[in-house]
Amino acid sequence: MIQTVQSADGTTIAYELAGSGPALILVGGALNNRHSAASLVPLLADAFTVVSYDRRGRGDSTNTPPYAVDREVEDLQALAAAADGPVHLYGHSSGGILSLEAAAVGIRVGKVAVYEPPYLTGGGDDWQAFVDKVRSLADSGRGSEAVEAFFRHAGAGFDPGMTRAPWWPALVSLAHTLPYDLTLSADGGVPADRFAGIAAPVLALHGGSSDSWAAAAATAVAAAVQDGRKNVIDGQAHAVAPDAVAPVLLEFFR
Template sequence: MIQSVQSADGTTIAYEQAGTGPVLILVGGALNNRHSAANLVPLLEESFTVVSYDRRGRGDSTNTPPYDVDREVEDLRALAAEAEGPVYLYGHSSGGILALEAGSAGVPVGKIAVYEPPYLTGGGEDWQAFVDKVRTLADSGHGNKAVEEFIRHTGADFDPGMTQAPWWPALVSLAPTLAYDLTLTANGSVPADRFAGITAPVLALYGGASAGWAAASATAVASAVPDGRRDMIDGQDHAVAPDAVAPVLLKFFR
């Protein structure tokens, strides 16, 4: 059943929950909505009340421009308030950055796990110019090109044939939010001064089959927070398999 909360600026944040126990909020990355973690939820719901939500501008959530990272943090604060107590956060990719930003902003969080937050990716293109390029493409009706540019920017291979896949229109519908994820990543450096204020234990994960930046990012995040550690999930890349990450999350959050 879809439920909703109101964020501080009046934005409606839609979410679903499953299971029982402590609240674990799943924070998706770029081109994700609340359904993206559908295969992970059943692996966690016996131990946690798992909350999957649509970040602002996605799915059934509304949007209130202009975008600001603080507004997305307030969305998580509203979800945590609904849970009436400290929550656990698991963020994938740029969702991991958002989870860390929430922790540094004082959202009541018990523990934070992140998988490959896209820091230290070594992108050669000027960051702000690329954000503006993707935003302009999406806002001018060229969402398909915005998604293509973003995928190429991540270093992944872009197969033109994917534009014929049945799920492609759903990706294109999320194109206007790509600038949000790029804004979260900023220039790719870990904001160590800000993350030094995170009091919750942090687990920074990366895949053994991922590019080198992923391990470097996990190391930098774990070093920046007072109570941080990193761990590798063998054989995984950025699209970590639910059955590979779930046992790690269960062990950490328990």
């Protein structure tokens, strides 16, 4: 059943609950909505009340421009306030960055796990040119081109045949939120000074088959926080399999 909370700026955030136990909020990355982790939810629901939500501008959540990272942090604060006691956070990709930003401003979190937050991915003029290109395409209504540009730059691989796949329109419908995720990545560096205030235990994960930036990002995150650790999930890449990451999350959050 869909439930909603109101964020500080009046944005409606839609979410669903599954299972029982301490609250564990799943924070999705680029082009994800609350359904993207549907295969992971039942693997965690025996131990936790799993909260799957639509980030602002996605699915059944509303949107209030202009975008700012602080507004997305307030969305998480509203979700956490609706839970009973401190919440755990698991963020995938840019959702990992958002989870860390939330912990840095003092949301009541128990533990935070992040999988391949996209830091240390180059930065510099090339990065800014990429961000500007995606934002321009998305803002001008050329969503399909924005998603293609994102895939090509992110190293996810792009085949023109993807645009004819039944799931492509769903990605294009979220293209306007790509600049949000790119804003979260900022200049590609881990904000160590800000994250030094995170006291909650943090587990930074990466896949053994991922590109080298993923391990570097996980290492930098674990070093930046007060109680950080890093782990690798062998055989996995950025699109980590639910049955591969779930046991790691269960062990950490328990």
